[in-house]
Amino acid sequence: MTHAMPAITISLMVDAVKWVKNPDGTHEVHLLDQRALPVRTEFFVCRDHDDMAKGIRDMVVRGAPAIGISAAFGVALGAQSFLRKSLQDAFVPYMEDVSSILAGTRPTAVNLFWAIQRMRPFWEKGSRQTAPEITEGLFKEAQRIKEEDIHLNRRMGGHGQELIRDGSTILTHCNAGALATGGYGTALGVIRAAVEAGKTIRVFADETRPYLQGARLTAYELVEDGIPTTLITDGMAASLMAMKKIDAVIVGADRVTANGDVANKIGTYGLAVLAKAHGIPFYVAVPFSTIDFDMSSGSQIPIEQRSPDEVTHIGPGVRIAPEGVSVYNPAFDVTPADLVTALITEKGVFKPSELRSKAF
Amino acid sequence: MTHAMPAITISLMVDAVKWVKNPDGTHEVHLLDQRALPVRTEFFVCRDHDDMAKGIRDMVVRGAPAIGISAAFGVALGAQSFLRKSLQDAFVPYMEDVSSILAGTRPTAVNLFWAIQRMRPFWEKGSRQTAPEITEGLFKEAQRIKEEDIHLNRRMGGHGQELIRDGSTILTHCNAGALATGGYGTALGVIRAAVEAGKTIRVFADETRPYLQGARLTAYELVEDGIPTTLITDGMAASLMAMKKIDAVIVGADRVTANGDVANKIGTYGLAVLAKAHGIPFYVAVPFSTIDFDMSSGSQIPIEQRSPDEVTHIGPGVRIAPEGVSVYNPAFDVTPADLVTALITEKGVFKPSELRSKAF
Numbered sequence: 001m002t003h004a005m006p007a008i009t010i011s012l013m014v015d016a017v018k019w020v021k022n023p024d025g026t027h028e029v030h031l032l033d034q035r036a037l038p039v040r041t042e043f044f045v046c047r048d049h050d051d052m053a054k055g056i057r058d059m060v061v062r063g064a065p066a067i068g069i070s071a072a073f074g075v076a077l078g079a080q081s082f083l084r085k086s087l088q089d090a091f092v093p094y095m096e097d098v099s100s101i102l103a104g105t106r107p108t109a110v111n112l113f114w115a116i117q118r119m120r121p122f123w124e125k126g127s128r129q130t131a132p133e134i135t136e137g138l139f140k141e142a143q144r145i146k147e148e149d150i151h152l153n154r155r156m157g158g159h160g161q162e163l164i165r166d167g168s169t170i171l172t173h174c175n176a177g178a179l180a181t182g183g184y185g186t187a188l189g190v191i192r193a194a195v196e197a198g199k200t201i202r203v204f205a206d207e208t209r210p211y212l213q214g215a216r217l218t219a220y221e222l223v224e225d226g227i228p229t230t231l232i233t234d235g236m237a238a239s240l241m242a243m244k245k246i247d248a249v250i251v252g253a254d255r256v257t258a259n260g261d262v263a264n265k266i267g268t269y270g271l272a273v274l275a276k277a278h279g280i281p282f283y284v285a286v287p288f289s290t291i292d293f294d295m296s297s298g299s300q301i302p303i304e305q306r307s308p309d310e311v312t313h314i315g316p317g318v319r320i321a322p323e324g325v326s327v328y329n330p331a332f333d334v335t336p337a338d339l340v341t342a343l344i345t346e347k348g349v350f351k352p353s354e355l356r357s358k359a360f
Numbered sequence: 361m362t363h364a365m366p367a368i369t370i371s372l373m374v375d376a377v378k379w380v381k382n383p384d385g386t387h388e389v390h391l392l393d394q395r396a397l398p399v400r401t402e403f404f405v406c407r408d409h410d411d412m413a414k415g416i417r418d419m420v421v422r423g424a425p426a427i428g429i430s431a432a433f434g435v436a437l438g439a440q441s442f443l444r445k446s447l448q449d450a451f452v453p454y455m456e457d458v459s460s461i462l463a464g465t466r467p468t469a470v471n472l473f474w475a476i477q478r479m480r481p482f483w484e485k486g487s488r489q490t491a492p493e494i495t496e497g498l499f500k501e502a503q504r505i506k507e508e509d510i511h512l513n514r515r516m517g518g519h520g521q522e523l524i525r526d527g528s529t530i531l532t533h534c535n536a537g538a539l540a541t542g543g544y545g546t547a548l549g550v551i552r553a554a555v556e557a558g559k560t561i562r563v564f565a566d567e568t569r570p571y572l573q574g575a576r577l578t579a580y581e582l583v584e585d586g587i588p589t590t591l592i593t594d595g596m597a598a599s600l601m602a603m604k605k606i607d608a609v610i611v612g613a614d615r616v617t618a619n620g621d622v623a624n625k626i627g628t629y630g631l632a633v634l635a636k637a638h639g640i641p642f643y644v645a646v647p648f649s650t651i652d653f654d655m656s657s658g659s660q661i662p663i664e665q666r667s668p669d670e671v672t673h674i675g676p677g678v679r680i681a682p683e684g685v686s687v688y689n690p691a692f693d694v695t696p697a698d699l700v701t702a703l704i705t706e707k708g709v710f711k712p713s714e715l716r717s718k719a720f
Contacts, residue, residue, distance in 0.1 A: 038682035173595075204688070207671065207681070209569055209593035215672070215681040223684045230686040231671055233569035235533075235594040235627025239693035242629060267595025269602060273637050274630055311567065311591055312575070314674040321567070321575040322398035324583045326590040328564070333599035 014178045014221065016066045017073060019143055027080055027139055029073045031061045034179060034213075038220040049078035049098045056105040056112075059211065063180020064254045064290050065153075068111030069146045074102045075119040076138035083131050091131060095123045107302040108263055108332050110255040110292040115145060149182030152287045152346040156186060157193030160250070160285055160344035164190065166199040168247040171237055173206040174265035175217035176252025176285065186252040186285035188221060190344055195227055203229045204246065206237060208265060210310040210329065234267050241278040249275045250283045250344075256291045258359070260337030260352020261298025266330055272339035281341040288345055293359050298334035306331050374538045374581065376426045377433060379503055387440055387499055389433045391421045394539055394573075398580040409438035409458045416465040416472075419571065423540020424614045424650050425513075428471030429506045434462045435479040436498035443491050451491060455483045467662040468623055468692050470615040470652040475505055509542030512647045512706040516546060517553030520610070520645055520704035524550065526559040528607040531597055533566040534625035535577035536612025536645065546612040546645035548581060550704055555587055563589045564606065566597060568625060570670040570689065594627050601638040609635045610643045610704075616651045618719070620697030620712020621658025626690055632699035641701040648705055653719050658694035666691050 018030045029052065031044040044060040046052040052074030055061055061070045078098030082091060099116050106112060122137050129137070164170065170191055177188035184192060194201050203222055208214035215231055222229040232240070240246050249271055255263040262268070262284050275282040295301065308327035313319050321327075337352035350358060378390045389412065393402040404420040406412045412434030415421055421430045438458030442451060459476050466472060482497050489497070524530065530551055537548035544552060554561050563582055568574035575591055582589040592600070600606050609631055615623040622628070622644050635642040655661065668687035673679050681687075697712035710718060 039679055205685075206595075207569065209567065209595060212680050219685040220682040223682050228686070230688050231681055232688050233594070233626070233671060235566075235569060235625075235630060236688065236690065236693075238630030238633055239626065239690065240688075242693075265595075266593070266599065270595060270598030270630065270634055273598055274633055277633050277637060311593060314680070315678055318675055318678055319399055320572050320674070321591055322580040322583050325565075325579040326588070328590050328592050328596065328600075330596065330599065333596075333602075 014224070015183065016061055016063075016179045017069045017146060017182070019073065019139060027077065029070070029077060031055045031070065032179070033060050034062060034217060035060060037216050046073070046077055048081035049074045049101060052077055053101050053105050056102070062213070063175060064109035064111045064252065065149050065181040065186065065287060066179065067106060067109045068115035068289060069142065069149060069182055071102045071112050072115040072119050072142035072145045073139070075099060075116060075123075076135060076142050079123060079131070079135040079138050083135060092124060106304060108254045108304045111289050114289050118145065146182040149287065150184050153181055153184040153186060153189040154193070155346040156285055156287065156344055157184065157189035159349050160190030160283065161193035161197050161199070163281070163283065163342070163344070163349065164194045164199065164201065164248065168199070169202040169204065169245060171204045171206070171240070171246045171249045171271070172218060173214065173251050173268055173271055174208045175213040175221070177218055177221045179217050179221060180252060185221070186287065187250040188218065190250055190283070190285050191227065192225065201227060203227060204237070204240060205229055205231050206234050206267065207231060208267060209234055213265070237271060238274050241274055241280060246280055248281045248283060250285055253284050253286045253290050254332055255301050256284070256286055256343065256355070257295040257298050257301065258293045258356050259297050260340060260343065260355050262335040262337070262340060263298060263301045263303070263332045264335065266333050269333040269335045272335040276339055282339060283342055283344055284340055285344040288347065291355065293356070298336065301334060303333070304331040305329060374584070375543065376421055376423075376539045377429045377506060377542070379433065379499060387437065389430070389437060391415045391430065392539070393420050394422060394577060395420060397576050406434070406437055408441035409434045409462060412437055413461050413465050416462070422573070423535060424469035424471045424612065425509050425541040425546065425647060426539065427466060427469045428475035428649060429502065429509060429542055431462045431472050432475040432479050432502035432505045433499070435459060435476060435483070436495065436502050439483060439491070439495040439498050443495060452484065466664060468614045468664045471649050474649045478505065506542040509647065510544055513541055513544040513546060513549040514553070515706040516645055516647065516704055517544065517549035519709050520550030520643065521553035521557050521559070523641070523643065523702070523704070523709065524554045524559065524561065524608065528559070529562040529564065529605060531564045531566070531600070531606045531609045531631070532578060533574065533611050533628055533631055534568045535573040535581070537578055537581040539577050539581060540612060545581070546647065547610040548578065550610055550643070550645050551587065552585065561587060563587060564597070564600060565589055565591050566594050566627065567591060568627060569594055573625070597631060598634050601634055601640060606640055608641045608643060610645060613644050613646045613650050614692055615661050616644070616646055616703065616715070617655040617658050617661065618653045618716050619657050620700060620703065620715050622695040622697070622700060623658060623661045623663070623692045624695065626693050629693040629695045632695045636699050642699060643702055643704055644700055645704040648707065651715065653716070658696065661694060663693070664691040665689060
């Protein structure tokens with residue numbers, strides 16, 4: 001055998017947001033229920049925009065790009081239910097309501113608002129299209145957003161993997177993988193691209209309390225892909241850094257502001273401070289749809305506060321804290337740009353300070 | 361009402377390690393089962409040293425000072441079972457075995473070895489005492505260790521609370537409270553002493569994955585005492601520091617070496633780095649029995665690796681990670697002395713560099 005080993009191609013099993021056309025011509029969107037993973041594979045079927053709003057709000061689907069894709073499909077489902085219910089209201093005000101219901105689900109991920117805006121021209125302008133034609137157009141546009149996202153993630157991965165030396169060990173936090181995107185992933189996309197380029201990569205995955213996206217989702221994706229992955233609790237990262245066992249940290253983001261500040265899953269900021277203290281590069285992998293050029297700095301980003309139950313209970317029923325204790329449960333924190341070594345985007349790798357000049 | 365408000369006295373409800381004499385003259389030691397707290401109050405009854413070794417190994421009791429006290433009672437229970445079983449072996453070699461079984465339970469907390477050593481003179485030297493007299497003496501010595509520990513904790517609290525300004529918000533990690541000691545606590549003892557001195561103190565308690573000692577035990581103790589406490593996940597501490605909501609960090613320790621390096625619950629080192637980066641004082645509250653003057657630096661401390669199940673499951677049955685993922689689960693990390701603002705001990709408050717001169 002004299003052939004060079006071919007670069008590995010990773011085939012993704014998971015599809016977080018799937019458009020399904022029924023034989024009767026109606027549309028559904030099937031969300032892979034990320035609350036049940038990795039123990040059970042279940043789907044949450046959305047038939048209208050209210051189903052989708054519930055799916056986003058209750059974190060059936062999560063991850064900034066996947067939230068954007070889901071919201072786009074939510075707009076399309078809204079148009080479909082207008083048709084099915086033969087509502088008497090005018091279509092445009094109705095679609096304003098649909099958009100605002102979807103926009104009210106989660107406040108931090110900017111892709112949500114970006115995707116809803118992107119759907120607007122398809123229903124807003126009085127056109128010669130019939131309502132069924134508009135609905136069909138909306139589903140196709142949502143699917144286009146999803147496919148573009150996968151394409152962007154692969155380009156992002158290609159740029160980002162050049163930063164990763166063969167034999168590296170990468171720490172990641174939360175889930176910025178196929179489950180958080182159209183497929184492939186942002187932070188995990190960079191890791192996948194490095195593996196596809198033939199590099200040997202090991203991953204430490206923070207479990208990411210309280211919602212355990214690292215334990216439940218990142219570990220699941222990477223085990224499925226056969227990428228060697230070690231699960232740790234969030235408090236273990238620092239001592240691994242001190243032992244020089246981490247070569248780089250790569251995370252995704254829910255919103256990046258024009259100055260390069262990064263809102264991402266709670267715990268990200270602490271990792272960035274620790275990475276700097278240990279001389280470890282800290283990368284953020286984001287598509288441009290996650291960059292909010294209308295905000296000048298991270299202090300303006302609204303941070304979602306979630307239910308105390310996520311901290312006091314594991315799963316639906318296991319109480320782990322006493323009655324009567326107060327809980328603080330912000331879903332995100334903000335990492336200042338000066339702690340970010342580079343942003344990995346579909347347009348290339350930039351320093352946060354270079355971002356504004358790339359707003360083309 | 362013109363009386364000045366009296367200083368508050370906190371009465372402790374919890375007794376982690378309780379010596380019980382039965383009507384028939386036999387002794388038992390009842391461990392408050394910390395695995396079941398805060399949901400259930402159960403006791404783990406130890407009738408011999410094997411019971412106690414299991415109780416320590418399985419974390420029915422935990423916390424360096426409480427482990428030491430428990431091991432001392434374990435030695436006494438060993439002597440009792442020698443008597444009860446009318447063993448033919450010689451008493452002294454038998455007690456060597458008992459001591460080594462107890463010493464093999466957990467490797468990091470130095471109080472374990474310290475307490476077992478302290479019991480040695482009571483059984484080692486051939487004396488004129490009968491075996492029942494020796495056994496009685498051993499139980500009394502174990503109880504003395506426990507009562508001394510409570511006394512030391514109160515003195516430590518008195519010294520430590522002088523560092524805490526009225527109105528402070530304290531962050532603590534793991535449980536260094538009444539449950540981890542004879543009573544009152546080390547880190548929580550400082551907080552209790554500040555409250556007893558009439559200061560208004562608020563506490564943020566890290567939940568402390570994987571074993572959740574913060575959520576289950578610290579939150580429980582402080583809620584019982586009526587001290588305002590907010591539970592957070594371990595990844596939230598950094599963003600609270602950035603928002604200037606933390607005035608000081610206080611933790612306990614499992615072993616402090618002669619140079620002032622601190623082994624404590626995994627996650628402590630990261631907090632110390634974060635505290636330094638934010639200009640927040642980082643205090644370690646320890647009795648001298650936790651200081652190992654035979655070790656010159658923290659790199660010599662054996663770090664216990666625990667079961668992957670603690671990370672992949674919550675409680676006995678709830679799986680939170682996929683099959684096939686690797687897990688790294690060290691119970692402790694080492695914080696270098698230069699990140700420790702001061703050690704709070706029963707002999708006063710010292711800089712880590714002053715420690716060696718205090719080895720009297």
